[in-house]
Amino acid sequence: MREAVITFILGFNYFIGAYFGVMNTIYACLLVMSLFAILRHIQRIKYAPIGDFHASLQTPPVSILIPVHNEVNVVCKSVRAALACDYPLFEVIVINDGSQDDTLKTVIEKFRLKKIDRVYREFLETETVKGFYAGEETPNLLVIDKVQGGKSDALNCGINASRSPYFCSVDADSLLEIDALIRIMAPVLDSHVPVVACGGVVRVLNGVIVRDDVTIQEIELPKNRLVLFQIVEYLRGFLFGRVGWDALNSLLILSGTFSMFHKQTVIDSGGFSVGNVSEDMELIVRLHRHKRRQGKPYRIRFISDPICWTEVPINFKMLARQRRRWHLGLIQSIFENSEMLLRPRYGIIGMVVMPYYIFFEVIGPLIEVTGYFVVALSYAVGILSIKFLILFLILAILYGVFLSTAGVFLEEITYRRYPRWRHLFVLLLYGVFENFGYRQINSFWRLQAIVNFLTGRTHWEHVQHKGRRDEKGEHR
Amino acid sequence: MHDNVMIIFITIAIVTITLLTAALLLASIVRRGWRGRMHRQLDDLRKTYRDGVRTAIASGDIANNEKKFRFKPGSRAWQAVEEVLQELMAAKRQTGEVKALFHRLGYVDYYENRLGHRNVLARASAIDKLGKMGCLLSTSRLVPLLDTNNPEILSVTVRALSRLRSKEGLVAIIVRLPNLLGKSLVTRKAMETALLNFGGEAIPYLTDYREDQSDPWILSCILEILSLLPPDPRSLSLAIKYLGSAHPEVRSKALKVIGSDGYAIPSQAADLTLPLLNDPVWFVRLQAVKSVRELTRESTAKVLEKLLFDENWRVRSEAALALTRIGSFAVDVFYNALKTKDVYAKESICEEIEKTLFSDWLIMHLSDDDKTLRAKCYEILRLMHVLGFSIPLTAYMQTGEDERVKQAVRHLLASGADR
Numbered sequence: 001m002r003e004a005v006i007t008f009i010l011g012f013n014y015f016i017g018a019y020f021g022v023m024n025t026i027y028a029c030l031l032v033m034s035l036f037a038i039l040r041h042i043q044r045i046k047y048a049p050i051g052d053f054h055a056s057l058q059t060p061p062v063s064i065l066i067p068v069h070n071e072v073n074v075v076c077k078s079v080r081a082a083l084a085c086d087y088p089l090f091e092v093i094v095i096n097d098g099s100q101d102d103t104l105k106t107v108i109e110k111f112r113l114k115k116i117d118r119v120y121r122e123f124l125e126t127e128t129v130k131g132f133y134a135g136e137e138t139p140n141l142l143v144i145d146k147v148q149g150g151k152s153d154a155l156n157c158g159i160n161a162s163r164s165p166y167f168c169s170v171d172a173d174s175l176l177e178i179d180a181l182i183r184i185m186a187p188v189l190d191s192h193v194p195v196v197a198c199g200g201v202v203r204v205l206n207g208v209i210v211r212d213d214v215t216i217q218e219i220e221l222p223k224n225r226l227v228l229f230q231i232v233e234y235l236r237g238f239l240f241g242r243v244g245w246d247a248l249n250s251l252l253i254l255s256g257t258f259s260m261f262h263k264q265t266v267i268d269s270g271g272f273s274v275g276n277v278s279e280d281m282e283l284i285v286r287l288h289r290h291k292r293r294q295g296k297p298y299r300i301r302f303i304s305d306p307i308c309w310t311e312v313p314i315n316f317k318m319l320a321r322q323r324r325r326w327h328l329g330l331i332q333s334i335f336e337n338s339e340m341l342l343r344p345r346y347g348i349i350g351m352v353v354m355p356y357y358i359f360f361e362v363i364g365p366l367i368e369v370t371g372y373f374v375v376a377l378s379y380a381v382g383i384l385s386i387k388f389l390i391l392f393l394i395l396a397i398l399y400g401v402f403l404s405t406a407g408v409f410l411e412e413i414t415y416r417r418y419p420r421w422r423h424l425f426v427l428l429l430y431g432v433f434e435n436f437g438y439r440q441i442n443s444f445w446r447l448q449a450i451v452n453f454l455t456g457r458t459h460w461e462h463v464q465h466k467g468r469r470d471e472k473g474e475h476r
Numbered sequence: 477m478h479d480n481v482m483i484i485f486i487t488i489a490i491v492t493i494t495l496l497t498a499a500l501l502l503a504s505i506v507r508r509g510w511r512g513r514m515h516r517q518l519d520d521l522r523k524t525y526r527d528g529v530r531t532a533i534a535s536g537d538i539a540n541n542e543k544k545f546r547f548k549p550g551s552r553a554w555q556a557v558e559e560v561l562q563e564l565m566a567a568k569r570q571t572g573e574v575k576a577l578f579h580r581l582g583y584v585d586y587y588e589n590r591l592g593h594r595n596v597l598a599r600a601s602a603i604d605k606l607g608k609m610g611c612l613l614s615t616s617r618l619v620p621l622l623d624t625n626n627p628e629i630l631s632v633t634v635r636a637l638s639r640l641r642s643k644e645g646l647v648a649i650i651v652r653l654p655n656l657l658g659k660s661l662v663t664r665k666a667m668e669t670a671l672l673n674f675g676g677e678a679i680p681y682l683t684d685y686r687e688d689q690s691d692p693w694i695l696s697c698i699l700e701i702l703s704l705l706p707p708d709p710r711s712l713s714l715a716i717k718y719l720g721s722a723h724p725e726v727r728s729k730a731l732k733v734i735g736s737d738g739y740a741i742p743s744q745a746a747d748l749t750l751p752l753l754n755d756p757v758w759f760v761r762l763q764a765v766k767s768v769r770e771l772t773r774e775s776t777a778k779v780l781e782k783l784l785f786d787e788n789w790r791v792r793s794e795a796a797l798a799l800t801r802i803g804s805f806a807v808d809v810f811y812n813a814l815k816t817k818d819v820y821a822k823e824s825i826c827e828e829i830e831k832t833l834f835s836d837w838l839i840m841h842l843s844d845d846d847k848t849l850r851a852k853c854y855e856i857l858r859l860m861h862v863l864g865f866s867i868p869l870t871a872y873m874q875t876g877e878d879e880r881v882k883q884a885v886r887h888l889l890a891s892g893a894d895r
Contacts, residue, residue, distance in 0.1 A: 043597040044628075047604030049635055049666065056669040058704075117830055117865040119823045121789065189665045192627065388479065391486045398490060402497045405504075412504045416511075424508055428501060 009378050016371045017392075023360050024399055030244030031406050037247045038239065038304055038414050045305055053189055054088060054182050060189075061089040062181060062260070063162035064170055067154035069097040069462075071172040074311070076110045077213040078172050083138060084214040087181040091140045093158045098127075098148025111138050118142075124156040124271035132161075150460060151256075152272035152279040159263060159271060168260040169280070174310040175205060176258070178215065183306035184260045193297045196265040196287055199254030200306030201238045203417065204231045208309060216309065221423055226319060228430045229438045230312045235427070236407030239304060239414070246302040250353045252288070253330075254300070256280030258308030265290070265298075276336065277460050278329015285337045288349045292340075304414065313463055320445045321461035327449035328458060331362055365446035372440075397435045404431030514552070521556035529560050533573045542580050549586045558583055562608060571610065578609040588617050600632045607636025615640055619648040622656070630662050638673035643681075646674050650685050653694050664693075668701055676706045683710040692723035699729035703736045712745070719748045724757035731760065735767030753779050758788040765794040777805040784813045785821045792821055796828035803837070804849070811852045814859040826865040835860070835868040839876075842884040858888050 053059045064082045068075050075094070082092045096104045107113065113133035120129055127149035134142050146157050155169055168184065170176060180200060188195045207222030221228060245251045256279060266272075266283065269290040276282040284300060291298040313319040334341075334357055340350040341358070375392070378384035408427045411417070418427060452458065525545060532541035547554040561583075564574045578584055587609075590602035603621065606614040618640075621633040634656070637645035649656070649671070656662045671678055682698050695718065702711040715733035718726050731752060734745050752764040765783060768776055780802075783795035799806040810829065814822055829835050841853040861869060869885050876882055 040597065043601065047601055047632055049631075049669065052635060052669050052673075056665075056672065058665050058668045058672075115867060117827065117867050119793075119827045121820075189669075190631065190663060192663055385479065388483060388486075391483060391490065395486055395490050395493070398493045398497065402493050402500070405497050405500045409500045409504045412507060416508075421508070424504060428504065 006381060006383055009374060009381065010383055012370075012374050013378055013384065016367070016374070019367060020396065023364075026356065026360070027403060031240050031403070033247045034240035034243040034410065037243050038410060041304060042414050048186060049190070050179070050182055050186060053186065054086065056088070058189075059088045059182075059185065060166055061091070061164040062087065062185065063158070063164040063167040063263075064090060064092045064176075064181070065095065065155055065158035065162065065167050066092065066170050066172055067095045067097055067151050067158065068099060068103050068172040069148065069151070069154070070099045070101045070103060072099070072101045072103045072106050074173050075103050075107055077210075078170070078174060079107065079111070079141065080213040081175045082170060083141060084178060085176055085181045086178045087185075089164075090181060091142060091162070091164065092138075093161055094141070094143045095154040095158045095161075096143065096145045097150065097154040098146065104143070104145055107143055108133055111135050111141060111143075113141070113143055118161070121160060123160050123267045126153050126157040126160065129157060150274060152274045152276065155279065156271040156274075159266060162263060165263055166260055167263050167266075168258070169256050170308065171257045171310060173205075174202075174257055174308050175210060175214075175216075177307045177309070180258070180306040180308055181260075184258075184303065187299070187301045187303060188260070188262075191299060191301075193299045194262070195299045195301055196262045196291065197254060197259060197284060198301040198303065199242065199251070199259045200302075200308055201304050202234060202255045202257045203238075203307055203309050204234055205309035205311045206314065219417055219419065219423075221418065221426055224314050225430075226316065227312055227314060228426065229434045230319075232404050232407060232427055232431045232434055234312075235411045236404055239407055239410040240403075242302040243304055245353070248348065249299060250348050251300050251302050252285055252349070252353055252357060253281050254284050254302060257310050258306070273336065275458075276329055276332045277325050277458065278333060281329055282333040282336060285333050285340070289337055289340055289346065292346045292349065307415075307417075316441075318463045320448075322463050323442055323445040324449040324452065325461050325463075327362075327365070327446040328453055330357070331450065331453045332458065334358055334362060363450070365443040366450055368443045369447050400435035400439060401432050404434060407431070517552050518556055518559075521553055522560055525553075525557050526560050526563070529557065529564070529577070533564075533570050533577075538573060538576060538580065542577065545577070546581055549582065557581065565608060565610060575610050579611055579613070584609060584611045584614060588614060591617060591621070596626060596628060600628055603629065603632045603636045607632075607639040610640060612640055612642050615642045615645045619645065622648055622652050627662065630656060631666050634662055634667060634670045638670035641674055641677070643677070646671075646678055646681055650681050653685070653697070654691060657694055657697060658691065664697055668697060668704075671701045672704055676708065679705055679708045679710055683708075683714045692721070692726050695721070696723070696725040696729040699726065699733055703729065703732040707736060716745050716748060719745070719752065724755070724760050727752060727755065728757075728760045728763045731763040731767045735763065750776070750779055753783060758786070758791055761786065762788070762791045762794055765791060765798050768798065777802050777809050781809040781813065784809070784825060785816070785818055789820065789824060792824040793828055796825045797832060800828055800832040800834035806834075807838075807849065807852050807856070810856050814856055819863075822859070822863055826860045826863050829856075829860065830865055830868055835865075836872075839868060839872050839881060839885065840878075843878055843880040854884060854888060857885075858891065861888060 064085070066075075066078055066082060071078075079092060079094055094107060096107070113135040116132050116134045118132040120132075127147040130145040130147065132142060132144055142161065144157055144161055146154065149157075159167060166185070166188065168181060184198050184200045187198050204222075204227060206224065206227045207220045208216055209218040209220060211217040221231070242251060242253065259280060261283075265287065269283070269286050271283075272279040273282045273286070287300060313322050334354065337354075340346040341354050343350045375384065375389060379386065379389050405428060408424070408431055411427075412424065418424065528544060532538060532544070535541065545557045547557065561574050561577055565571060584606065587602040587605045590598055593599045593602065603618060606618060615637065618633055618637055621629055624630060634649055637649060653667075657664060657667060671682075679702065682702055685698060699715060699718065702708075702714065705711065711733055715730040718730040719734075721727050721730065731749065734749060746768070749764055749767055752760055753768065755761050755764060761783065765780065768780075777799060780795045780799050783791055784799070786792050786795065799809055810825060813825055816822070829838070835857070838853040838857050841849055842857070844850045844853070857869065860866070866889070869889055872885055873882060873889070876885070
């Protein structure tokens with residue numbers, strides 16, 4: 001019996017070693033690809049026809065969809081920021097998803113809206129719409145009041161009401177940079193292959209000082225350590241994870257915080273999935289499935305210059321909720337579209353990307369947490385020398401540090417949004433620190449999500465937002 | 477033995493990763509320092525030369541002053557002067573003098589030489605700069621680039637030529653349209669955006685181009701551009717010619733030209749346009765409705781009535797919108813349409829009536845002396861109220877002044893509640 005256990009532990013150790021090696025090789029490849037892709041993109045931006053598109057009547061109209069639910073603290077700021085976008089023709093559609101607080105009242109009063117009659121066609125089935133509001137002062141703002149049905153339902157409602165060929169989903173706690181919309185549309189206008197979705201970079205708004213709710217006045221790092229970890233995480237995730245997958249035309253995740261979609265393609269694919277807690281990822285997977293079934297060329301792009309700033313959780317409770325939801329959504333998305341798995345018909349998505357996500361992202365936390373126990377156990381039963389154990393731990397942590405540093409480095413050689421020397425050092429430092437505890441606790445939350453999925457606890461965990469800082473540095 | 481090999485392997489991996497991490501750390505720090513210094517120097521230089529260049533241009537003696545601004549290509553001072561000149565170009569200030577300076581200071585030559593660079597990004601950047609410098613003499617260097625097969629180079633070249641706005645560049649682009657659009661080397665949106673930069677000067681070349689080309693996609697692209705350029709009889713005559721095209725995209729774009737602002741639709745065009753309201757393709761019908769908006773005739777109202785029940789909602793809404801502009805002719809049409817059972821069509825009609833404020837016109841006629849018109853207006857408003865489009869009525873009750881109208885509206889709101 002003991003021999004069998006030892007053989008199992010030994011085998012598992014080899015498995016962990018191989019798993020770790022393959023995963024980090026993939027990360028290294030993504031990093032190299034991202035480095036080249038971003039540097040080329042930065043060069044291209046210098047002669048990109050953004051100005052021409054801005055002035056052109058040919059630039060298609062876009063609807064900005066902002067679903068809100070009990071967001072009284074942030075809703076008006078987000079709407080003002082969206083309305084301030086520099087784009088030839090766009091409308092902002094705020095969908096009040098059955099808020100119990102004064103969200104609707106606040107928007108109506110702030111923008112002097114009146115109830116209007118409007119034809120509403122249910123291309124996508126949604127909860128009942130209670131009313132539409134519009135005002136003379138902001139003719140491109142439409143507010144929809146509806147019965148609560150969740151974020152996906154609210155977005156579907158916004159799609160139904162939208163009269164533009166493209167829509168852009170933006171979270172209520174986010175702030176679009178003034179040229180973000182035209183930049184995110186550039187691949188659509190400049191691509192020979194239809195672009196059905198395009199994502200931009202999401203950055204952390206906490207700590208940033210905003211002028212008139214619209215313009216980023218000063219970028220500062222927040223004092224909250226948890227937020228600092230998340231800044232490093234976002235840099236890594238957006239600047240090398242997604243750019244790398246984009247280079248392979250294999251993106252499976254675009255952030256719902258800021259993504260642009262071709263409306264008709266989304267309607268044809270069935271809209272946002274109401275049962276999924278991570279509707280953005282599920283939609284992207286389904287768009288791949290839909291388009292690959294059709295056998296028509298398409299692209300789902302991620303580009304690194306359109307920027308949206310968003311508030312991130314400031315305490316462990318909210319962060320845990322967010323991370324559990326993200327991971328649960330990932331699992332749901334993969335399972336709901338599992339027919340794509342290992343099917344050559346779905347190309348690189350079915351044969352490479354989905355297996356990668358299942359093996360390294362979905363069950364990754366399970367293997368990581370099990371690994372900690374098994375390695376400790378291996379040492380306890382005497383099949384692992386202390387020297388080997390320490391070296392392996394050092395290697396694992398160092399690789400994490402390397403990836404975080406690479407994320408900060410990519411930011412440094414490209415957009416450099418954190419201007420001060422202190423910012424650079426703090427970010428580099430937190431890139432090191434996040435491997436001592438933060439990463440492990442994240443894995444634990446993701447493991448909880450796996451358990452929740454297996455036990456059928458798949459409800460939406462709401463994350464509260466505090467409201468951003470104004471020029472005086474006060475939360476409002 | 478096996479464990480030792482593993483330990484050596486892991487140690488090598490640790491050392492490698494440590495070195496790589498240290499390299500990235502160092503690179504981040506060094507780069508920040510270097511870039512910071514560079515930007516500070518550039519800021520200072522720009523500040524210095526901004527005034528100098530402006531003074532030199534204002535003095536009108538560029539020849540004697542140019543030595544002050546001539547620097548080694550690639551140097552920071554050279555870059556600063558270039559940026560100052562580009563600022564003046566962008567602000568459209570003394571562009572003639574600025575263009576001359578670009579030439580005399582060697583910027584044009586420098587970037588023309590870079591057109592042969594092996595790196596695509598460097599070449600594309602040089603093309604873009606030449607376009608921004610506005611030096612017409614560069615046209616002849618840029619035109620041959622339209623014969624390459626690299627989509628990136630082609631897109632940038634088309635844009636650069638459109639900024640130069642030379643006749644030679646325009647002709648070169650138009651002649652190559654079959655290659656550029658046919659092979660999808662330049663996207664249609666990019667081409668249309670670029671050609672619009674040529675403005676009205678492009679019209680004769682675009683209208684003459686049609687004679688020897690039959691590609692419907694190119695034709696529709698040309699017609700689309702013409703629809704956005706200032707009105708011109710040549711554009712109108714080309715559009716009329718292609719109203720009968722076999723390709724729906726061409727028919728639709730021809731209609732768009734005819735419906736553009738500024739054209740008085742001749743009777744010949746009107747006669748050709750009206751049958752297209754029955755076109756089998758929805759986007760042609762849609763464009764036809766948009767184009768006949770200005771034809772405020774009773775006969776048009778009758779044709780549009782049918783389109784209120786079109787299978788496509790965009791066509792239905794557009795037909796309702798067009799009818800609201802026809803005024804009194806439309807009352808009968810709306811009256812009849814709102815009596816039918818098609819709820820989708822009726823809602824579209826109500827929305828357009830409300831959106832275009834035709835509802836206000838209807839409300840005002842509730843006190844009209846013409847009894848028949850008054851009754852029809854009342855009935856239309858009542859049917860709208862039944863369908864949930866009541867806001868104009870309630871608004872009038874709050875702000876309206878005519879007591880007779882108010883009384884009618886009050887009665888209407890009360891009767892509508894019995895739906």
